Amino acid sequence: MRRVVLLLSCVSLSACSLFHRPFRPEHAPPEESARFVFPLGFPPGEHTFIPATISAAVGLAMDDFLPRGAKPPREATPDEVCLAQRSSYDVLAKALSDSVVLVSFSPRAGACVQEGIALDVGATYAVDVDGWRILAVQR
Template identity: 50%
Template sequence: MARWLPLAFVVLPACALFHRPPRPVHAPPEEAARFEFPVTGIPEEGLRAIPGDMARAIQLAMEDFYPWDKKPPASERPGWECLYRRESYGVYAAPYEGAVILVSIVLEPGACGERAVPYDMGALYAIDTRNWRILAIQR
């Protein structure tokens, strides 16, 4: 047992390097209690049906393109913080050949106001839905 003790001092700190993705933020209970869902359920206007495999493919591509723990670089140009917000990007997805879903992530026009930003920001992902992995990325 004493032989393995030094190994524990190496392995346990290494476990700290593996971080779980952050959990979604929830509103405080008193605020959540004030929210009222529509009696009829989800409104028809603006309703989008997203199949489960497509939702998972989108999530996989977005996590690669913009991980939750990504921080804007300190030397970034002033006013370009919009490039570091997930909501600045639109996502388009479509089934492709076999079990592949293509996911396109593009900077939304006007997301950064009138600033001259590189609107070629984004990527096209090929997601393998059999093994849930990224097959290829086109930037």
């Protein structure tokens, strides 16, 4: 009987993981989306080209630094709430080699932090772009 209960428990717990939906960003409602007009071609002027490995390394590091859907604690200060948002951080990335990318997050100038609050809330990641894993984190 114990084996049956244990087996059913394992099956039911593993089945829940099958129904976990992957993250999908929110889309604007169709009415709002219809009002946006794309320019013909890419607009002239300064552009930022981000190679695929750098882009993927930044995404991987950001998912670890500020996981999607994570919420600040209930008693969080306004600064803590602000620092829990991905848009509050600037990113610096550099390929160290063909297989390692450094990714650094630091609070955007003027974002969140009020006078007297420490600015040591960022982090630097070493990302293995061959195995798509985080090698090390420096906080």
